[in-house]
Amino acid sequence: MAEAAATAPALCLEGVTCIFPSPDGRGRTYTAVQNASFTVADGEFVSIVGPTGSGKSTLLNVAAGLLRPSEGRALSFGQPVTGINPLAGYMFQAEALMPWKSALENVAVGLEFRGVSKREALDRAGPWLTRVGLDGFGDRFPHQLSGGMRKRVALAQTLIVDPKIVLMDEPFSALDIQTRQMMENELLDLWAADRKSVVFITHDLEEAIAMSDRVLVLSAGPGSRLIGEYKITLDRPRDVAEIRMTPQFLALHKEIWGQLRDEVLKGYAQTKLR
Amino acid sequence: MRSHAKRLPSRPVILLLQVAVLVGFFLLWHVLTVTTNLLSPFFFGTPLAVLERTIKDFASGVIWYHLGITLLETALAFVIGTVSGIAFGFWFARAPLVSVVFDPYIKAVNALPRVVLAPIFALWLGLGIWSKVALGVTLVFFIVFFNVYQGVKEVSPVVLANARMLGANSRHLFRHVYLPSALSWVFSSLHTAVGFAMVGAVVGEYLGSSAGLGYRIHQAEGVFDTVGVFSGMLVLTIFVVAIDSAVTMAEKRLLHWRPQEAQTTH
Incomplete structure (x- = not known):
């Protein structure tokens, strides 16, 4: 297995289709994702962009093992994902911190779940808070922190258990643009330190290009498919704010946007219909 | 809705006004019963007699025993009701079939005025503390x-x-x-739960017992001792206020992670 893990991709989705019962009932169904296949190599940073309602989160939930696909399967480092994917960390779009635990306890809790004693877990959580720039905020409760700080806690909480692949579902979409760019740079720094595989979901094409090695484009739902794949060959390390001005970035942006625009318009028409 | 509430006076002033209301109430009572004799002291008592009786009861120590009994019943009803409520609440929430099947019965029992159970509990469990505890438990649970x-x-x-x-x-x-999520809901209903535990104890005592505050009020009533009834009510009120402030303190400690409205300082 160790050998397989060394060569197998961090994540491999094979013909994943997800069909949900329609919210209006009567036995009708809604196909969120149709026959999606892609792989993420070990250490690769892959972004998935698509218009709203294109099933981006659905794909991530399949990879995490939170959702069983109707058809197809997910493999993580060669192992079929059945149940929670133990090699994956997940950073949610919505607030996922436990409101009854302090920042430090929230960071430590993943270690506690893995059998580390509470005291040792708290000791190890301290440096992680420092690493995400929250030294001295350990005893604050989530409601006492700003939105950006809560995201930092969530980032430390996800990374402290050392996942082999990190799944991020529009983690910074709720933040203002300055905080967001700072968080993006910090994420890239942390990522550069030990090169975990990352699957990054976003609806923001600029964010996707600035951060990733590869960008996948999803079509508008229902029945979203992967319709485009772009290698991002920009040099690292990158500064997400500055790289947006470079001609290479603009060329990539223009190329991908050409495809994405149609889908966004389709997605917009869909939401208007609903 | 107006965005700016009228400015309130400072805390000491409010406290002073609150004390004034209390004193005014006792004064009015005194004037109506003693000075003008508009209300018969036999039926309405007099504030001085009630205070005197209350102080005498505390000084002689007889009241402590009854207070202790009521407190014990309240505490037992609260603990047993809370623990079983938590256990069953979890069970029902995690077992949808159980909750669906039992739903109408739970609603029916909850709709039943619990006081009617008091005679049954007295028959089953006797006139000691347990019939009162049982009544309190059915309320708290x-x-x-x-x-x-x-x-x-x-x-x-x-x-x-x-x-x-x-x-x-x-x-x-x-x-x-x-557990933390459920407990936060339990704690937010702590005042109600403790209050009901006490209602169970006192009502149970009132309907049939040999000790407790409810028993004392009932005894006084039986011999037309109005002063004794009012004195019992006064002791009960002090007891309720004391317990309620203890609950407020516990709540503050246990729910410190909860956001407070418009928090500016800690």
């Missing part, structure tokens, strides 16, 4: 039960998914997610 049920049901699915991704097994989920 449902408050806690519904709150725990709600608390478990309303756990944020994202927080839950996050905990599972971080490696929580079902035991961890219970301890770190479901």
